[in-house]
Amino acid sequence: MVNQDDILNSRHIKPTAMRELVLKVLSEQNTAFSLADLEKKFEKADRATLYRTLKTFEENKLIHSIDDGTGSVKYALCKETCQCKPEDLHVHFLCTKCQHTYCLNDIAIPTISLPVNFKLETINMVVKGISINCI
Amino acid sequence: MVNQDDILNSRHIKPTAMRELVLKVLSEQNTAFSLADLEKKFEKADRATLYRTLKTFEENKLIHSIDDGTGSVKYALCKETCQCKPEDLHVHFLCTKCQHTYCLNDIAIPTISLPVNFKLETINMVVKGISINCI
DNA sequence: AACAACTTTGCAACTCAGTTGCATAAACTT
DNA sequence: AAGTTTATGCAACTGAGTTGCAAAGTTGTT
Numbered sequence: 001m002v003n004q005d006d007i008l009n010s011r012h013i014k015p016t017a018m019r020e021l022v023l024k025v026l027s028e029q030n031t032a033f034s035l036a037d038l039e040k041k042f043e044k045a046d047r048a049t050l051y052r053t054l055k056t057f058e059e060n061k062l063i064h065s066i067d068d069g070t071g072s073v074k075y076a077l078c079k080e081t082c083q084c085k086p087e088d089l090h091v092h093f094l095c096t097k098c099q100h101t102y103c104l105n106d107i108a109i110p111t112i113s114l115p116v117n118f119k120l121e122t123i124n125m126v127v128k129g130i131s132i133n134c135i
Numbered sequence: 136m137v138n139q140d141d142i143l144n145s146r147h148i149k150p151t152a153m154r155e156l157v158l159k160v161l162s163e164q165n166t167a168f169s170l171a172d173l174e175k176k177f178e179k180a181d182r183a184t185l186y187r188t189l190k191t192f193e194e195n196k197l198i199h200s201i202d203d204g205t206g207s208v209k210y211a212l213c214k215e216t217c218q219c220k221p222e223d224l225h226v227h228f229l230c231t232k233c234q235h236t237y238c239l240n241d242i243a244i245p246t247i248s249l250p251v252n253f254k255l256e257t258i259n260m261v262v263k264g265i266s267i268n269c270i
Numbered sequence: 271a272a273c274a275a276c277t278t279t280g281c282a283a284c285t286c287a288g289t290t291g292c293a294t295a296a297a298c299t300t
Numbered sequence: 301a302a303g304t305t306t307a308t309g310c311a312a313c314t315g316a317g318t319t320g321c322a323a324a325g326t327t328g329t330t
Contacts, residue, residue, distance in 0.1 A: 016296085016307065035287075046309045051288075053307095067204040069259055071317085072287060093253050102253075110245040117267035118228050118237075124204055125260045132252035149326085151278065170316075181280045186317075188278095206288085207316060 011060040018045070022053045023062075032066050032074035032092070032101040068094040068101045068126050076103050086122060093127045097134040101126075146195040153180070157188045158197075167201050167209035167227070167236040203229040203236045203261050211238050221257060228262045232269035236261075 004023050008015040025041050026033060038050050054075055057063040061084050063075045082088045091107040094100075109125050139158050143150040160176050161168060173185050189210055192198040196219050198210045217223045226242040229235075244260050 014297085014306080018308075047287095048289080048310080049308050056307095067202060069202040091247060093249070096256060104250070107247060107249075110247070112226060112242060112245070112262060114228070114242075114262065114264075115239070118262070119264045119267070119270075120262055121231060121264040123260070123262050125258070127247060127249065127253070127255060127258050129249075129256040130254045132254075135254075149277080151325085153279075183281080183318080184279050 007062070011057075011062045013056060013060050013062065018049060019053055019056075022050065022057070026057075026063065026075070026077055029076070030102075032068075032076040032103065034072040034074045036072055037074075066092045066101055066103075066126070067124055068092060069128070070094065070099055070101075074101050076101075079105065084122075086120065089123055089125075091125050091127055093129070093131070095131040095134055096128050097130055100131070102131070142197070146192075146197045148191060148195050148197065153184060154188055154191075157185065157192070161192075161198065161210070161212055164211070165237075167203075167211040167238065169207040169209045171207055172209075201227045201236055201238075201261070202259055203227060204263070205229065205234055205236075209236050211236075214240065219257075221255065224258055224260075226260050226262055228264070228266070230266040230269055231263050232265055235266070237266070 004020045005015040007023065008019060013019060021042070022038065025038065035047070035051055035054060038054070039045070039047055042050065054063065058065055058075065061078055061082060064078050064082070064084055066074045066076065068074055078084065079088075086109070089109045091104045091109055093102045093104055095102075104127075109123050112120075112123070114120055139155045140150040142158065143154060148154060156177070157173065160173065170182070170186055170189060173189070174180070174182055177185065189198065193200055193210065196213055196217060199213050199217070199219055201209045201211065203209060213219065214223075221244070224244045226239045226244055228237045228239055230237075239262075244258050247255075247258070249255055
């Protein structure tokens with residue numbers, strides 16, 4: 001098993017106790033995680049600290065954020081090699097019943113040919129529907 | 136020119152003075168419009184009324200909503216024939232400089248082959264980058 | 271035209287996600 | 301160990317979205 005500190009260091013994030021705990025929780029999830037979800041896991045931690053921890057992780061590409069339209073931004077761990085460039089991006093799936101958001105890591109976002117007057121930077125693609133667990 | 140009331144009636148929305156005004160403003164835009172944008176256009180109208188007007192329009196598929204990740208949902212007129220089914224959907228473009236969101240009506244959302252355990256209902260696809268007007 | 275029934279509007283208030291300032295605590299530097 | 305930088309905790313605020321309720325407007329019936 002890979003050491004949490006190694007992961008943090010490899011992304012140039014100083015490993016603090018708080019950050020190790022947050023990383024641990026994130027790596028135990030199989031669906032994306034909101035700030036509110038995270039708060040529930042840490043009865044005694046401060047919302048602002050968790051918020052800034054997520055921001056730090058995101059800035060350093062340890063996690064990526066997903067805007068799934070539920071009103072709260074969710075986060076999920078990036079793959080080790082991820083640089084969050086367009087070619088690294090994948091599709092996300094939001095279950096409209098349980099509100100869980102899944103990373104479909106194996107489904108790359110299709111290439112789009114934009115009109116010439118638009119220059120692409122990134123793409124957010126969220127498929128919504130029902131996950132079989134919820135039928 | 137098509138009559139506002141005819142448009143409202145064709146979507147089974149009772150034409151009131153307020154709704155005609157909102158529809159008029161919406162049809163004059165070439166980018167998607169948020170509730171806050173709408174408020175600015177009507178110094179004296181109430182936010183809740185505008186909010187409910189947009190909701191009514193959306194429920195009746197006169198407009199569609201776009202979650203572009205800016206934190207405020209935007210709205211744009213549907214094409215006459217639109218029923219907001221997956222095959223009616225198009226890609227949206229958010230300019231990260233001016234925050235305007237464009238409907239790319241001619242770019243349909245590509246078909247995705249989902250894992251068998253997910254049943255598709257709808258897709259939100261937002262391409263982000265710079266519009267040439269903003270360079 | 272007058273009445274009742276229903277719909278829309280305006281006002282006020284509230285929720286919740288996200289965010290920031292500031293003081294304290296912890297970690298790092300020499 | 302002293303001083304500098306960085307992270308954390310608390311409090312407070314912003315802004316989008318939303319709801320309850322009463323007043324105003326609309327529609328249908330006689």
